[in-house]
Amino acid sequence: MDPANTNKASTGGTGVYVCHCGTNIAGIVDVHVVVEYAATLPSVAIARDYKYLCSTPGQELIKQDIHEHGIDRVVVAACSPCLHEKTFRKAIADAGLNPYFVQIVNLREHDSWVHTDHTAATQKAMDLIRAAVRRVRIHKPLNPKRVSVHPDVLVVGGGIAGIHAALTLADAGKHVYLVERDATIGGHMAMFDKTFPTLDCAACILTPKMTAVQAHPKITLWTLSEVTQVDGYVGNYKVTVKRKPRFVLEDACVGCMECIEACVYKQAKVPDEFNMYLGKRKPIYIPFPQAVPQVVVIDPETCIEFKSGKCKKTCVEVCADRKAIDFHQPEKIETIDVGTIILATGFYTFNAKRIPYYGYGTYPNVYTALEVERLVNSAGPTGGEIVLRDGRRPKAVGIVHCVGSRDENTNRYCSRVCCMYSLKLAHLIKERSEAEVFNFYIDMRTPGKGFEEFYNRVAEEGTHFIRGRVADIYPDPQDQGRLLMCAEDTLMGVICKVPVDMVILATGLEPQPDAQEIRRRFHITCSMEGFFLERHPKLAPVSTFTDGVFLAGCCQGPKDIPDTVAQAGAAAAEALALIDAGYVEQEPYTASVLEEECSGCKTCIPICPYQAITLLEDKKKANINEVLCKGCGTCVAACPSGSIQQNFFEDQEIFAEIEGLLSYA
Amino acid sequence: MATVASPHPPGAFEITLENLFSFPQGRRVLTCLQCGTCTATCPYGVGMQYPPRRIIGMLRTGQLEKVLTSDSLLSCVACYACTAKCPRGIELTTVLLPLLKEQMLLSLPEVPSELQRALENMLRYGNPMGESPRKRAAWAKTSSIPIRILPEDPRTTDVLWFVECYTSYHPRGQDTARATAKIFQALGIDFAILGNEEKCAGECVRLSGEPGLHNTLMEYNMQVFRKYKFNSIVTSCPHAYDAFRYSYRTAGFDYELRLATTFLAQHLEALRPMLRGKAGYTVTYHDSCCMGRHNGFYEEPRTLLQAIPGIKLVEMTHNRVNTICCGGGGGGMWLDTYYKAKGYERLSERRVKEAVATGADVLAVACPYEISRFEDAVKVLGYDKRMIVRDITELLVESMEGEI
Ligand SMILES: Cc1cc2nc3c(=O)[nH]c(=O)nc-3n(C[C@H](O)[C@H](O)[C@H](O)COP(=O)(O)OP(=O)(O)OC[C@H]3O[C@@H](n4cnc5c(N)ncnc54)[C@H](O)[C@@H]3O)c2cc1C
Ligand code: SF4
Ligand code: SF4
Numbered sequence A: 001m002d003p004a005n006t007n008k009a010s011t012g013g014t015g016v017y018v019c020h021c022g023t024n025i026a027g028i029v030d031v032h033v034v035v036e037y038a039a040t041l042p043s044v045a046i047a048r049d050y051k052y053l054c055s056t057p058g059q060e061l062i063k064q065d066i067h068e069h070g071i072d073r074v075v076v077a078a079c080s081p082c083l084h085e086k087t088f089r090k091a092i093a094d095a096g097l098n099p100y101f102v103q104i105v106n107l108r109e110h111d112s113w114v115h116t117d118h119t120a121a122t123q124k125a126m127d128l129i130r131a132a133v134r135r136v137r138i139h140k141p142l143n144p145k146r147v148s149v150h151p152d153v154l155v156v157g158g159g160i161a162g163i164h165a166a167l168t169l170a171d172a173g174k175h176v177y178l179v180e181r182d183a184t185i186g187g188h189m190a191m192f193d194k195t196f197p198t199l200d201c202a203a204c205i206l207t208p209k210m211t212a213v214q215a216h217p218k219i220t221l222w223t224l225s226e227v228t229q230v231d232g233y234v235g236n237y238k239v240t241v242k243r244k245p246r247f248v249l250e251d252a253c254v255g256c257m258e259c260i261e262a263c264v265y266k267q268a269k270v271p272d273e274f275n276m277y278l279g280k281r282k283p284i285y286i287p288f289p290q291a292v293p294q295v296v297v298i299d300p301e302t303c304i305e306f307k308s309g310k311c312k313k314t315c316v317e318v319c320a321d322r323k324a325i326d327f328h329q330p331e332k333i334e335t336i337d338v339g340t341i342i343l344a345t346g347f348y349t350f351n352a353k354r355i356p357y358y359g360y361g362t363y364p365n366v367y368t369a370l371e372v373e374r375l376v377n378s379a380g381p382t383g384g385e386i387v388l389r390d391g392r393r394p395k396a397v398g399i400v401h402c403v404g405s406r407d408e409n410t411n412r413y414c415s416r417v418c419c420m421y422s423l424k425l426a427h428l429i430k431e432r433s434e435a436e437v438f439n440f441y442i443d444m445r446t447p448g449k450g451f452e453e454f455y456n457r458v459a460e461e462g463t464h465f466i467r468g469r470v471a472d473i474y475p476d477p478q479d480q481g482r483l484l485m486c487a488e489d490t491l492m493g494v495i496c497k498v499p500v501d502m503v504i505l506a507t508g509l510e511p512q513p514d515a516q517e518i519r520r521r522f523h524i525t526c527s528m529e530g531f532f533l534e535r536h537p538k539l540a541p542v543s544t545f546t547d548g549v550f551l552a553g554c555c556q557g558p559k560d561i562p563d564t565v566a567q568a569g570a571a572a573a574e575a576l577a578l579i580d581a582g583y584v585e586q587e588p589y590t591a592s593v594l595e596e597e598c599s600g601c602k603t604c605i606p607i608c609p610y611q612a613i614t615l616l617e618d619k620k621k622a623n624i625n626e627v628l629c630k631g632c633g634t635c636v637a638a639c640p641s642g643s644i645q646q647n648f649f650e651d652q653e654i655f656a657e658i659e660g661l662l663s664y665a
Numbered sequence B: 001m002a003t004v005a006s007p008h009p010p011g012a013f014e015i016t017l018e019n020l021f022s023f024p025q026g027r028r029v030l031t032c033l034q035c036g037t038c039t040a041t042c043p044y045g046v047g048m049q050y051p052p053r054r055i056i057g058m059l060r061t062g063q064l065e066k067v068l069t070s071d072s073l074l075s076c077v078a079c080y081a082c083t084a085k086c087p088r089g090i091e092l093t094t095v096l097l098p099l100l101k102e103q104m105l106l107s108l109p110e111v112p113s114e115l116q117r118a119l120e121n122m123l124r125y126g127n128p129m130g131e132s133p134r135k136r137a138a139w140a141k142t143s144s145i146p147i148r149i150l151p152e153d154p155r156t157t158d159v160l161w162f163v164e165c166y167t168s169y170h171p172r173g174q175d176t177a178r179a180t181a182k183i184f185q186a187l188g189i190d191f192a193i194l195g196n197e198e199k200c201a202g203e204c205v206r207l208s209g210e211p212g213l214h215n216t217l218m219e220y221n222m223q224v225f226r227k228y229k230f231n232s233i234v235t236s237c238p239h240a241y242d243a244f245r246y247s248y249r250t251a252g253f254d255y256e257l258r259l260a261t262t263f264l265a266q267h268l269e270a271l272r273p274m275l276r277g278k279a280g281y282t283v284t285y286h287d288s289c290c291m292g293r294h295n296g297f298y299e300e301p302r303t304l305l306q307a308i309p310g311i312k313l314v315e316m317t318h319n320r321v322n323t324i325c326c327g328g329g330g331g332g333m334w335l336d337t338y339y340k341a342k343g344y345e346r347l348s349e350r351r352v353k354e355a356v357a358t359g360a361d362v363l364a365v366a367c368p369y370e371i372s373r374f375e376d377a378v379k380v381l382g383y384d385k386r387m388i389v390r391d392i393t394e395l396l397v398e399s400m401e402g403e404i
């Protein structure tokens, strides 16, 4: 630490503190030159540098100077205000100053990290500090705003992520709205037979959680529903939900399913979505036996009554007094108030047709992994038997890893779960059939708890592993029933053409097709590949850049069930933290109208994104509701007569900063 | 120093083996996953001592010399399969392999004589067959419609038709030249050719490892283009199209450019009423590597074929991005004897077998290399009673003349 430069008047002056940030700043900026320069600026009483100002001793230093030298304004030249503005505000408040009497200069992100020329970077640091010193002198005392947090929570998406988050919050006594787009909750996990690496039966571990959702007094479950609009801000969101008709009344239906049996369609004829179209259902159906809610649903696209109005309606007959079927059930719009939101909208699987040389959609015996999840499922269309579309039982099965992942032509990222689920499918196929299984992989990724052990086990069971990306799949000219899988076995240095009866494509995980739309609706952002973006990849993995909106599960990026559940718990805890505090502090950067100058032109009223501005009818002056104002500054810039001012960004403050910047000493 | 003009418009930088890793595209080599997709998809991957994946691995571990002492790269027929499928987007066909090939040609004790001869012919006569440049437009005399030859009649023309070598000299190529001329005339296109002033565009020369010769041809052709006034260039050859679209850009080529097939597809509405003869046969279409995989024209030729009344179009197992090379690209056209000596399966035969398996009567093509290659393969395999090979333009003319 340098001796303090205390050559100025000792009371009422400004203190300037320049942080080294280890070598982050001091490696480029000559901090000693900067400190010496700062000490010569008007009003500066003290200028110091320190290795890590954000540390406790660093903060103490500032507090001490306030006590001992009576400085009343502080400039901290360190890292981005996003990181430590709050830290230093608290420090000076502890020492008795108004927290808004500190100004942060971002020497790291705006200077040392983006320049290589030492002299120029040092000069830039001096310029920025000069501007801050001028500005901070005229800062007005401000106090943070407090807004209350509505205790209800909205969870969007009823996969394992949404289910776990909803149950955690409800168990803590909070009221949760769980909004699911499909007719049942459960998401992808409900489709699996077993889950890696422990081979737990998916239904056995998921079903109890699904029924708990149904039974929980604190959870309002809306299926066949979607959020259409989100207004408001952290603590006070107003959400509009569209509830599509199921044509079966949830309160009246007892789940006896007699109507399904009675439907005029004696045979199930409609390709079944839940079974990846490998099975059939009727127009009136339940997605799968353990579906929640246990209520049938009518598909108006295929129901005869909807198409012609001339069905015998045997379903209604058998339903009799229960009167659960209602062909005229209307769509419903609900508006709810919640304080926090958890997005758990999950993922979409890669469309394998985008890689034509793997033959999906051309050769019937090329399957996606999700289809095979249904085939190996004892509740699936074949009762868990591995039977091909042509009725044969495969003697050899090839699994292609990384389909639509790790590929410049499709998705660049690794989908993280497909190595493991490919191992799982290899195991299940060997368990349930006589087939030889060949896994074609580029790299085997098994980095979770118990994963490598599972790989070891599957290898011991005799699954063949070929290290090479499959380059071509086509019918064997010698035996049209078989497919040849062509790849280089790169470990052996030979090109092999492996004849198989069944190909499984380990398709990757992609963002939901409507992720961009949802992102806009909830005012959050997406990363490059289209998954919802977390606020910080390490330190805020379930938060978003919008306060009060959290993420859980695969909507944030590909992950397995253990990670999904961990994230869902974390998102619930983040929401609880806000709810239990009861209020959130907001920056007091609100705008206000200088009534004398306002001409009542109403320019500002429609442009406020938060509808915070109204016209006072009696005075014909604009008025800003301080509670609604988010401090975006749009109206300040738009007012033709310059009669809107914004706290902390008043004209004088900004001009002082600009003048400081331009007045080369 | 091995140099090659970038195939990427518009930046005219030159990548060399020495500076490979200082260019973004070259640095991609460092990201290779060693996944073997390139090797497994390569039509001659089985035969190469060092197939593409090995070459990349060796390059990264400083074993360049060893790569260059092998003749593996002579087996690369520039089919773009490795490039199209590489998960790391490494441009093997356009950038990496030509660079290595050039070095290899210099260090090989002996270059196969047929390739040597073709390249010498190219330099001396402007065509690989060693035909007289003066006879380049000889086919025009046998054309039923008059063909304007610019050097004789240098008035402005709307379309400059760049005919290319095989279309100009090979007897079956000449058939397609005459067919193309008929369609142009029927459509009322104002066109002219360069006659004996035209020389090979040189795409295969670059990809067979002679960028210097390619540049000589490019400079020559560019000079000829500048002599005349025309609105756009249409070429019958996908290889010439490719050269103009990519490497010629570096020499200032900015003419409006179209491939005859896509040009005709654009005129389909005018063409359709003229297609009167009903075809009673089944066709399968072979995607040329250069036209399909590298330039993305998969649908245009199919649209033209389907416009012919009565035609039934069936697909081969390997089609579009997954097509199988005819074996003629990247110098393969002049290495048949060499491949035979190596005991390789002829790619044209592999392709014809797939075509025959579709049950089609006609194998339709759109690249002038293919007619002769496939007709030969059909004969060798004894399928000449079952299948004929036709250029799309020939099929169109047959239908126009109602003589099917
Ligand atoms: C073939 C395959 C096998 C797998 N096997 C395993 C395994 O064995 N073990 C394992 O740990 N992991 C496995 N996984 C990964 C596992 O599927 C995921 O970790 C898990 O499903 C993620 O749960 P989620 O709730 O985030 O998403 P999802 O399961 O996708 O659930 C999302 C839910 O949100 C709903 N939704 C979407 N958008 C909206 C909207 N706008 N409004 C309302 N609702 C919406 C959807 O309908 C769905 O119900 C596998 C993945 C695949 C593809
Ligand atoms: S109305 Fe008719 S078709 Fe529709 S569910 Fe009832 S019985 Fe089936
Ligand atoms: S998890 Fe495995 S199969 Fe999936 S993308 Fe990553 S490496 Fe490929």
Ligand code: SF4
Pocket: B031, B032, B033, B034, B035, B036, B037, B038, B039, B052, B053, B056, B082, B085, B086, B087, B088, B089, B090
């Ligand atoms: S396909 Fe691409 S990534 Fe794979 S080995 Fe070949 S060059 Fe490398």
Ligand code: SF4
Pocket: B038, B041, B042, B043, B044, B045, B052, B075, B076, B077, B078, B079, B080, B081, B082, B083, B092, B093, B097
């Ligand atoms: S371009 Fe074709 S022939 Fe050449 S290395 Fe690639 S795949 Fe093989």
